[in-house]
Amino acid sequence: MTTRxxxxxxxxxxTSLRDLNAALQGAAEGSDDAxxxxxxxxxxxxxxxxxxxxxxTIAGHAGYYAAGMNQRAIxxxxxxxxxxxxxxxxxxxxxxxxxxxMAAGATGHGGLLVIDGDAGxxxxxxxxxxxxxxxxxxxxxxxxxxxxxxxxxxGDAGExxxxxxxxxxxxxxxxxxxxxxxxxxxxxxxxxxDLLQSLLERAGMSDVPVGAFTLYGSARRLYHFHVDxxxxx
Amino acid sequence: xxxxxxxxxxxxxxxxxxxDRGTISEIQRAAATGIYDIRGGGTxxxxxxxxxxxxxxxxVSRYPxxxxxxxxxxxxxxxxxxxxxPIVLKTPxxxxxxxxxxxxxxxxxxxGRGASAVGTSTTTGDGGMTPEERGHSATLVYxxxxxxxxxxxxxxxxxxxxxxxxxxxxxxxxxxxxxxxKISARVxxxxxxxxxxxxxxxxxxxxxxxPDDLEIKxxxxxxxxxxxxxxxxxxGASRPYYDVSLAVKSxxxxxxxxxxxxxxxxxxxxxxxxxxxxxxxxxxxAVQALQDLGLHRKVQLIxxxxxRTGADMAKALALGADAVAIGxxxxxxxxxxxxxxxxxYAKLGTxxxxxDDWQDGRDPxxxxxxxxxxxxxxxxxxxxxxxxxxxxxxxxxAQAIARACGKxxxxxxxxxxxxxLTMEAAAMTRIPLAGTEWYPGKGGF
Ligand SMILES: Cc1cc2nc3c(=O)[nH]c(=O)nc-3n(C[C@H](O)[C@H](O)[C@H](O)COP(=O)(O)O)c2cc1C
Numbered sequence: 001m002t003t004r005x006x007x008x009x010x011x012x013x014x015t016s017l018r019d020l021n022a023a024l025q026g027a028a029e030g031s032d033d034a035x036x037x038x039x040x041x042x043x044x045x046x047x048x049x050x051x052x053x054x055x056x057t058i059a060g061h062a063g064y065y066a067a068g069m070n071q072r073a074i075x076x077x078x079x080x081x082x083x084x085x086x087x088x089x090x091x092x093x094x095x096x097x098x099x100x101x102m103a104a105g106a107t108g109h110g111g112l113l114v115i116d117g118d119a120g121x122x123x124x125x126x127x128x129x130x131x132x133x134x135x136x137x138x139x140x141x142x143x144x145x146x147x148x149x150x151x152x153x154x155g156d157a158g159e160x161x162x163x164x165x166x167x168x169x170x171x172x173x174x175x176x177x178x179x180x181x182x183x184x185x186x187x188x189x190x191x192x193x194d195l196l197q198s199l200l201e202r203a204g205m206s207d208v209p210v211g212a213f214t215l216y217g218s219a220r221r222l223y224h225f226h227v228d229x230x231x232x233x
Numbered sequence: 234x235x236x237x238x239x240x241x242x243x244x245x246x247x248x249x250x251x252x253d254r255g256t257i258s259e260i261q262r263a264a265a266t267g268i269y270d271i272r273g274g275g276t277x278x279x280x281x282x283x284x285x286x287x288x289x290x291x292x293v294s295r296y297p298x299x300x301x302x303x304x305x306x307x308x309x310x311x312x313x314x315x316x317x318x319p320i321v322l323k324t325p326x327x328x329x330x331x332x333x334x335x336x337x338x339x340x341x342x343x344x345g346r347g348a349s350a351v352g353t354s355t356t357t358g359d360g361g362m363t364p365e366e367r368g369h370s371a372t373l374v375y376x377x378x379x380x381x382x383x384x385x386x387x388x389x390x391x392x393x394x395x396x397x398x399x400x401x402x403x404x405x406x407x408x409x410x411x412x413x414x415k416i417s418a419r420v421x422x423x424x425x426x427x428x429x430x431x432x433x434x435x436x437x438x439x440x441x442x443x444p445d446d447l448e449i450k451x452x453x454x455x456x457x458x459x460x461x462x463x464x465x466x467x468x469g470a471s472r473p474y475y476d477v478s479l480a481v482k483s484x485x486x487x488x489x490x491x492x493x494x495x496x497x498x499x500x501x502x503x504x505x506x507x508x509x510x511x512x513x514x515x516x517x518x519a520v521q522a523l524q525d526l527g528l529h530r531k532v533q534l535i536x537x538x539x540x541r542t543g544a545d546m547a548k549a550l551a552l553g554a555d556a557v558a559i560g561x562x563x564x565x566x567x568x569x570x571x572x573x574x575x576x577x578y579a580k581l582g583t584x585x586x587x588x589d590d591w592q593d594g595r596d597p598x599x600x601x602x603x604x605x606x607x608x609x610x611x612x613x614x615x616x617x618x619x620x621x622x623x624x625x626x627x628x629x630x631a632q633a634i635a636r637a638c639g640k641x642x643x644x645x646x647x648x649x650x651x652x653x654l655t656m657e658a659a660a661m662t663r664i665p666l667a668g669t670e671w672y673p674g675k676g677g678f
Contacts, residue, residue: 045449065449088384109425125439126435126439148425166430225268
């Protein structure tokens, strides 16, 4: 729930996507505005390229790339999100109240992506510093080539988790169908546990106990070309 | 009969055409290391190329333009289809995408300076945009690659155009590579990678596959940049008719088509030599696709892959391209493979003219390196001057040819101005074999 005084409503049934995004992108620096977008009807590229810390609620389902490349804005999707939600996010916060499709948070550099439901395949693919917290489960190839940042999965993970992982951390509470190449179980330190705790808190999931999680990271065996790794190339 | 054992002719050492010396040494190298050969540069084998076409020039039936008095314009506008701010180039030759990381910061700056001096653009690469290249490039195209290294919306908005890279001629279907020697602290930071690792980039985009997704991706990028920037789609030459059709269907303003000769900073040799089409074979189908859609010259076509001279540029334009891009030739203009460096190349086990270890980071010319001592050898101001000189020469050469063909603009060059020297070139370009009016397939034969 927003605490901001001015709630502006934009109806995507009668407003073009261009006008909507131009209005959101043009929101004044430091403005106290909060926006609600009604009738999103799965439209693609809603609330992309935002640069200011405004609050946006998408009242319904969003299509591809909702809140793509977000900088500082606080976006809530009160529904499901299509592929690439919050892709390449730099900062800010994106909260999907339903499920998210493939490639959620792909290549994100920063900010927090929270998914209350499940996420599809390749969640956090090539992530570069973003934090992603999923209350449900994630699909196959999640964390593929993830470079940095944290992926927290409170449910289960599909096949080939963390394949060709770099320095990102992946926390999974449930089962992992299989680990991808070069991804391995890591010892969880106190610092890791504290980090996980704070991520869950920031995601509004402090009810999820930290104890049952396992940490996965890179075995760093594929960092250099070597004949013995040929089967992984 | 007496036999004089001293005089019996001996069988001379005979080298196999199949197992030639290069092949033998490659098998030996593979056996010793267990890893495929990775190198820079483009295809080294002989391929059908622009050399297999000739211009006819003027004759009794066509009159030429005067060299000094009559204009032959060279400008080109890119991105007229959807972008609010199309790009205007004074000459239709641009600098292709080459990353900071693959190239030194000095080399990137020199390319920017040279291109800007003659009114054309440069392109970033698989590693993000540096402030130096933005600062020194009047017109800068920002690549959007599968790896998304360094990708951020601020740079997207700072760019003059956006190039979505689907593929590259040297390796259609392959991702980028940058070996550990070149992942310096700065390169690592820009790409968010551990320093010194052998980086292999993804070959598929992380959040879209196929033309229907691409259309949505293009819409997103336009929404982020206020529909201002021209959006290019770059493909390696493999199925040019379909790739161009689908890029256009997805909403591209410009298609960049890179032939297999196209250079690379680091790719498996087997990829460079065995995958993709020579650019000569790819232009005609690409142009045909644009014509079939009624969008030739409305969606612009940039071609690359082994472009060396104004003649190559003129031939590409005559085949229907709107502009050309250069990578390798620009590096050579900067000083790559210079005979002055013969001693240093010898230390690396090679000779000027054959150096291709651009992946290795020990480039004595200071171009394909992140070693600060080597990179400091390249003076960006002087390098910029050399690039500007070379681009001017290319432009003047193309103009000389166009005037001889009676054309007042490079874009007025047309297939009818040329003949083919070989059956292969005639078949690939549908330009008649010299001295005939026939090309393979014409009239059903
Ligand atoms: C050193 C070097 C680095 C390159 N890096 C990239 C890159 O980052 N992205 C890309 O799309 N193409 C890259 N290329 C390919 C060029 O953009 C271009 O397609 C090719 O060089 C054109 O062929 P040419 O070298 O024969 O002129 C690179 C080429 C070279 C030589």
